[in-house]
Amino acid sequence: MTIAIVGSTASGKSSLAMAAAHARPGTEIVAVDSMQVYRGMDIGTAKPTRQDQADVTHHGLDLADPIEDFTVVRFVEHYDQARAGAKGPLLLVAGTGLYLRAMLDRFDPPGEWTDLRATFESESDLAALYAQLVQLDPRAAAKIDSGNRRRIARALEVCVGSGQPFSSFGPGMDAYPPIETAQIGLRWNRDTLRTRIDQRVDDMMASGLLREVASIGRVKMSRNAQQALGYKELLDHLDGQATLDEAVETIKLRTRQFAVKQERWFRRDPRIEWVDLTEDSSEALSVVLQALDA
RNA sequence: GGUUCAGUAGCUCAGUCGGCAGAGCACACGCCUGAAAAGCGUGGGGUCCGGGGAUCGACGCCCCGCUGAACCA
Numbered sequence: 001m002t003i004a005i006v007g008s009t010a011s012g013k014s015s016l017a018m019a020a021a022h023a024r025p026g027t028e029i030v031a032v033d034s035m036q037v038y039r040g041m042d043i044g045t046a047k048p049t050r051q052d053q054a055d056v057t058h059h060g061l062d063l064a065d066p067i068e069d070f071t072v073v074r075f076v077e078h079y080d081q082a083r084a085g086a087k088g089p090l091l092l093v094a095g096t097g098l099y100l101r102a103m104l105d106r107f108d109p110p111g112e113w114t115d116l117r118a119t120f121e122s123e124s125d126l127a128a129l130y131a132q133l134v135q136l137d138p139r140a141a142a143k144i145d146s147g148n149r150r151r152i153a154r155a156l157e158v159c160v161g162s163g164q165p166f167s168s169f170g171p172g173m174d175a176y177p178p179i180e181t182a183q184i185g186l187r188w189n190r191d192t193l194r195t196r197i198d199q200r201v202d203d204m205m206a207s208g209l210l211r212e213v214a215s216i217g218r219v220k221m222s223r224n225a226q227q228a229l230g231y232k233e234l235l236d237h238l239d240g241q242a243t244l245d246e247a248v249e250t251i252k253l254r255t256r257q258f259a260v261k262q263e264r265w266f267r268r269d270p271r272i273e274w275v276d277l278t279e280d281s282s283e284a285l286s287v288v289l290q291a292l293d294a
Numbered sequence: 295g296g297u298u299c300a301g302u303a304g305c306u307c308a309g310u311c312g313g314c315a316g317a318g319c320a321c322a323c324g325c326c327u328g329a330a331a332a333g334c335g336u337g338g339g340g341u342c343c344g345g346g347g348a349u350c351g352a353c354g355c356c357c358c359g360c361u362g363a364a365c366c367a
Contacts, residue, residue, distance in 0.1 A: 009331080035331055045331085071328045098330050109327050117328095144326065148334040151326055158327095170327060222329095229331050253320085258331055264324075 002083075003291045004032075004092040004100060006266050007186035008259035010196045014048060016186070016281055017093045020288045021056040026088030027292065030079065031060035032103070034096040035228045037075065038066045040216055043209045044230035046200070057087075066216055066225040072102050072109065079103050089292055092181070097265035104179050110169045113161030120153035132156060139167035176270055182291045185272040186284060187263070197255050201230070205248060210234055229255050 007013045014031075021027040035045045039062045048058055059082035064070045076099070083090060094100040101107065123129050129152050134141040136159040144151045155166040171177075188196065213234040218226065226232055230251050237247035266272055275284045 033331090034329090069329065072330080073328050096330065098327075102327070105327095107327050112328055114328095145334045148326070150329075150333050152334095154326095154328080166327085173326070224329050224332075227329075227332055232331085254331080257320095260322090261331085265330085268324095 001089040001292065002092065002181045003089070003288065004094055004104070004181055004183045005186065005288060006094045006097075006100065006183055006272060008193065008262040009046075009095055009255060010193060010200045010259065011186040011188060012196075012277070012281060012284075013093050013095070013186055014046065014052075016284055016288065017091050018048075018052055018056060019281075019285055020091060020292065023285070023289055024089070024292050027091050028057040028059065028082075028086050028088055030082060030090055030092045031058060032075075032079075032092050032094035032096055032099050033060065034070065034075075034099060035225075036061050037063040037070050038225050038228075039064065041066060041212070041225065041228060041231065043204050043207050043212045044228060046204070059086075059090075066221045069222045069224045072099055072107075075099050076102050076107070091288075091292070095262060097262065101173070101269075104181055104183075105175075105177065107170060110158045110162055110164075110166070113157050116161050117153055117157040120156045121149060123153075126152070129153070129156065133159070136160075137165040137167050140165060143167075143172065174268075179271065182294075183269065183272040184284070184287055184291060185266055185274040187274050187276050190260075192278075193259055194256055197259065198252050201248065201252050201255060204230060210237075210244070214238060229258060 005013045005017055017029050021029055029048070031048065033045065035041060036047045037060065038045070041047070047061060052058070053061070060075070060078065063074070063078055092100065092103075102109070120129060126147065126149055129149070130141065130146045133144070133152055133156055137155060140155045140159075144155060146152075158164075158166040158169070209230055213231050216231075218235050218239075221231070221235075226235065233242070233247040233250045233254070236242050237244055242250070273287070275287055277284060
């Protein structure tokens, strides 16, 4: 039995999952989150507390040091292990849409050819790069914007490295086959979500986020870890590039934009059952419990 | 009280000689299978502070007023 709760940052999915796990003892939680995988990045990623982790078995947390670049493939491997060893139902708490889809729809990403990728990414003539992709894999090219260097380089990396078209590795993201796992989506209206985000960022600052960021430091953070909201802006502040107030405002703004981006990602998936929240989450809890009991 | 400067998209501002109203950010929407809290694209938005005048034609020139800033008293 596996259920997924999806939603944007600050939607309340973690606390809903805790409530559900308490109501159905034995349930284990899987945090599907590209940043909570980093050890020591606790406050800024709103990682479940030690107490929560003591009360309910959690997976998906603290899988890598901040100096490492984590990837989807590593997360799926971890998930498969967790699923095999789990003693009770799994409750997935997902903010990272790509990770969740890779897990549930069994994406099988082609391998890595990092030196090829580096070559393509440093190619100065982007138009020529795109033309090459159109030649090798017109189907992939049709789905990638001609200005998107990163995705073009990755597709070419796979075409050249594997000898097969990038588009031959799966149906793509717009295929939503039926799956066992029920997905429940949490949704707030934008104004309410904004105040929740502002409050959450203020709370993080009050809890010592700046100290956490300073104690890790930029040199001990990988490219990917440095992208984490809150960390990125406070690292810039520590480098003297912004005042603390400016940094906090930027965190709030970008977190809002991130939340909308998450919503747009999940919105596409027709299999998600949405629960519109006001301030009362009891309806969401009963929906989750119902799914767990089914 | 006087002088000067400013007032254009939600915000910060461009706008050449008077000739179809612009940018960045924000916002909305979409795409993306080994960086996804990343990357890429699309487009909706205007009482050009208000009023009057000269002109074929004004965001632009002239006059009056309003608001803000700086300086002088």
